[in-house]
Amino acid sequence: MKKNGYLLKISEVSKAFKQPSGEDLNVLINASLDIAIKNIVALMGPNGCGKSTLLNIISGNIVPDNGEIILNGNNITVLPAFKRAQIIGRVHQESYKSLASLLTVSEILSISMRRGKNLLLSFASSETTIQKIGEYSAELAMFLSTREDVPTRVLSGGQRQLLALAIAVLGTPKLLLLDEHMASLDEQYKGIADKLLETYINKNDASVIVVTHDYRWATSMSNAIATYEMGTFKLMSSNKSIE
Amino acid sequence: MNQLLSIFEMSVIMSLIALAAVFTFRFAGFPDLSVDGVFTLGAVVFVKFMLFGFGVLFSFIAALLAGALAGCITAFISVRLKINPLLASVLILIILYSLNLRILGKANQPLYNFDMIGWFKGGYWILLMALGIFFLFVLVYTFFRTQIGSAIRTVGSSPEFLVSVGRNVTLYKVFLVSFGSGIVAVSGSLLSFKYGFADVSLGMGTIIIGIASLIIGEKICGREKLFNQIVAAYIGTFLYQLAVGVALSAGISPTDVKLVTGIITIGLLALGKDEEERLFT
Numbered sequence: 001m002k003k004n005g006y007l008l009k010i011s012e013v014s015k016a017f018k019q020p021s022g023e024d025l026n027v028l029i030n031a032s033l034d035i036a037i038k039n040i041v042a043l044m045g046p047n048g049c050g051k052s053t054l055l056n057i058i059s060g061n062i063v064p065d066n067g068e069i070i071l072n073g074n075n076i077t078v079l080p081a082f083k084r085a086q087i088i089g090r091v092h093q094e095s096y097k098s099l100a101s102l103l104t105v106s107e108i109l110s111i112s113m114r115r116g117k118n119l120l121l122s123f124a125s126s127e128t129t130i131q132k133i134g135e136y137s138a139e140l141a142m143f144l145s146t147r148e149d150v151p152t153r154v155l156s157g158g159q160r161q162l163l164a165l166a167i168a169v170l171g172t173p174k175l176l177l178l179d180e181h182m183a184s185l186d187e188q189y190k191g192i193a194d195k196l197l198e199t200y201i202n203k204n205d206a207s208v209i210v211v212t213h214d215y216r217w218a219t220s221m222s223n224a225i226a227t228y229e230m231g232t233f234k235l236m237s238s239n240k241s242i243e
Numbered sequence: 244m245n246q247l248l249s250i251f252e253m254s255v256i257m258s259l260i261a262l263a264a265v266f267t268f269r270f271a272g273f274p275d276l277s278v279d280g281v282f283t284l285g286a287v288v289f290v291k292f293m294l295f296g297f298g299v300l301f302s303f304i305a306a307l308l309a310g311a312l313a314g315c316i317t318a319f320i321s322v323r324l325k326i327n328p329l330l331a332s333v334l335i336l337i338i339l340y341s342l343n344l345r346i347l348g349k350a351n352q353p354l355y356n357f358d359m360i361g362w363f364k365g366g367y368w369i370l371l372m373a374l375g376i377f378f379l380f381v382l383v384y385t386f387f388r389t390q391i392g393s394a395i396r397t398v399g400s401s402p403e404f405l406v407s408v409g410r411n412v413t414l415y416k417v418f419l420v421s422f423g424s425g426i427v428a429v430s431g432s433l434l435s436f437k438y439g440f441a442d443v444s445l446g447m448g449t450i451i452i453g454i455a456s457l458i459i460g461e462k463i464c465g466r467e468k469l470f471n472q473i474v475a476a477y478i479g480t481f482l483y484q485l486a487v488g489v490a491l492s493a494g495i496s497p498t499d500v501k502l503v504t505g506i507i508t509i510g511l512l513a514l515g516k517d518e519e520e521r522l523f524t
């Protein structure tokens with residue numbers, strides 16, 4: 001990481017999916033993308049172009065046909081998804097995938113806090129977890145502390161997305177992969193999410209890749225925009241200066 | 244009174260099957276159909292160890308470990324070799340048919356030279372079993388409320404969440420199916436202890452008893468909360484055994500009990516309109 005100044009280097013990654021007709025659909029063709037430290041990169045492109053596929057390849061949920069992924073100086077191309085999750089936080093496009101419907105907010109936070117460590121044989125407590133969130137966003141900590149005993153399945157769509165974002169930053173991962181994490185958020189919650197992201201990456205030298213269709217958000221919040229072009233993503237800096 | 248006691252005794256033994264179904268079907272999302280074979284495995288291992296002179300407690304432990312090993316293999320071949328859980332467990336079930344016969348050496352083996360009468364005097368046996376089952380309930384309920392237990396019990400319903408926070412879902416599935424199979428084997432060993440023999444067809448139809456009991460329990464207790472989900476296994480088993488007892492008193496032939504149970508289970512599964520209630524999807 002320190003040698004090349006990049007947190008994540010994706011080199012010539014390709015992925016094809018078999019279609020029902022039997023033909024290959026080439027989603028990514030030798031896609032390369034470098035993400036610098038403390039950067040928010042917006043991944044943009046038409047529906048079905050391979051944005052989520054790229055996130056899935058980075059997180060280890062999809063194995064690329066070829067190419068290489070270097071994260072934090074380590075080649076993680078063949079590392080299982082659950083091991084990568086020790087340094088990658090993720091918000092899925094479908095919020096149910098980011099949460100556990102059977103658990104309460106408190107239980108889910110306490111498990112997520114142990115990212116990269118063994119789970120404990122003690123009852124779930126979210127006190128320290130909420131304190132940790134409070135370091136990034138007091139509003140989010142307040143939101144969570146008033147819902148500790150609520151089962152996650154009864155939360156609204158926006159509340160679930162906000163909780164999923166809180167989970168993604170717990171255990172201080174170096175890289176956050178957010179797939180349309182604001183799709184269900186109202187203006188107030190969007191403000192909380194944006195503040196959380198900015199504080200988080202500045203405090204932890206982390207980087208964020210965000211899949212979004214919101215061009216205004218991308219130009220105001222991200223340091224760079226990666227747009228889809230012929231099977232790969234082309235990176236260009238946005239209006240916001242890179243720190 | 245005697246009949247009620249007998250229903251209670253069978254409920255205590257068979258509640259372990261319904262509890263195992265909670266671990267596999269509900270927590271792990273792993274429909275384990277090897278139960279019939281594992282139940283018999285517990286019985287044959289128990290009787291064999293008793294005949295070797297290892298004593299009651301040690302023989303129960305041997306049955307538990309044999310069952311856990313069978314469950315471990317079932318889960319492992321399913322997860323690692325990517326074989327559908329239904330098929331993987333049926334394959335283990337078939338293997339166990341042969342294996343159980345090989346362990347026992349013959350189709351039926353009585354427990355010779357053991358003073359069973361002493362054990363059953365004054366109902367201590369039932370009391371002891373009931374205490375054991377209660378202890379298991381407390382243990383299971385407490386464990387699945389801890390941080391690690393909470394994570395393990397969501398592996399079937401929310402595997403993506405667990406992976407995204409760095410948890411090894413394969414390990415959790417193997418643990419749950421092993422634990423479930425272990426207690427199924429203990430159930431088999433308890434029944435062979437009660438009967439005083441092991442038979443290679445002792446476990447036939449136990450999976451249906453487990454599923455039917457669990458569905459009945461869940462209809463009454465619900466399953467949204469952990470407490471209700473576990474209690475459902477016990478209450479469902481008692482009501483199932485009660486229904487069987489009543490059916491037998493009413494004149495149904497014991498050989499027809501499985502036929503009736505099968506039909507009732509089909510009815511209960513068909514009634515489960517809620518998608519989540521379906522056990523095999």
